Amino acid sequence: MIEEQSVHQRIDLSTFQRSKIEGQCNGDSYFTEETEDYFVCLVADGLGSGQAAHDASTRAVQVVEEHHDKGVETLMQMCNDALSQSRGAVLTLFKVHFKEKVLEYCGIGNIRLVIGLPSGKLVHAIPKSGFLSGKPTKFDVRRIEYPEGSMFIAYSDGVDLSSPDKRNVMRARSPKIAASYLKQKCMETVDDMTCVIGKLT
Numbered sequence: 001m002i003e004e005q006s007v008h009q010r011i012d013l014s015t016f017q018r019s020k021i022e023g024q025c026n027g028d029s030y031f032t033e034e035t036e037d038y039f040v041c042l043v044a045d046g047l048g049s050g051q052a053a054h055d056a057s058t059r060a061v062q063v064v065e066e067h068h069d070k071g072v073e074t075l076m077q078m079c080n081d082a083l084s085q086s087r088g089a090v091l092t093l094f095k096v097h098f099k100e101k102v103l104e105y106c107g108i109g110n111i112r113l114v115i116g117l118p119s120g121k122l123v124h125a126i127p128k129s130g131f132l133s134g135k136p137t138k139f140d141v142r143r144i145e146y147p148e149g150s151m152f153i154a155y156s157d158g159v160d161l162s163s164p165d166k167r168n169v170m171r172a173r174s175p176k177i178a179a180s181y182l183k184q185k186c187m188e189t190v191d192d193m194t195c196v197i198g199k200l201t
């Protein structure tokens with residue numbers, strides 16, 4: 001289990017990852033970065049498992065790491081290009097613009113993104129089905145306005161959350177508390193798992 005906690009200027013963040021088989025390489029990869037103006041997060045799951053899956057998801061991470069100042073749609077296109085001649089990957093990318101209080105997101109395949117508003121309402125980002133491997137694809141970027149205190153959780157398909165689980169996460173006082181709750185829940189590992197939880201302050 002690999003865990004990280006960090007409090008940036010605007011985002012309180014907690015993440016964890018676990019490989020399907022302890023000690024083996026994880027086919028999931030993620031990346032987060034906060035700048036003065038925005039926060040960007042990518043969660044990618046390489047198709048299959050092992051090294052080839054890891055290589056695919058890492059390619060997407062490298063793109064976002066190097067070019068996170070670009071727009072969501074451009075980054076999706078660049079990730080897609082980077083994934084040609086690879087196993088392919090599913091991924092969700094989102095960018096939070098602090099000044100506008102807008103979250104922009106785009107997803108292909110089975111990476112979940114749920115946003116919990118302070119009112120208790122949950123917004124489920126609906127990803128497009130399929131995966132990226134360099135084939136021409138149109139990307140549908142959505143945006144929502146978020147009030148201060150909203151939370152988000154992005155996770156790969158190794159994590160299985162019920163509706164009560166999601167509500168518990170969003171009601172938690174901090175991402176760290178939410179992550180420790182989920183780690184208990186997700187003891188049974190059927191697939192590589194990655195979970196990124198954040199609070200927008």
Ligand SMILES: [Mn+2]
Nearest residue numbers: 045157158191
């Ligand atoms: Mn998976």
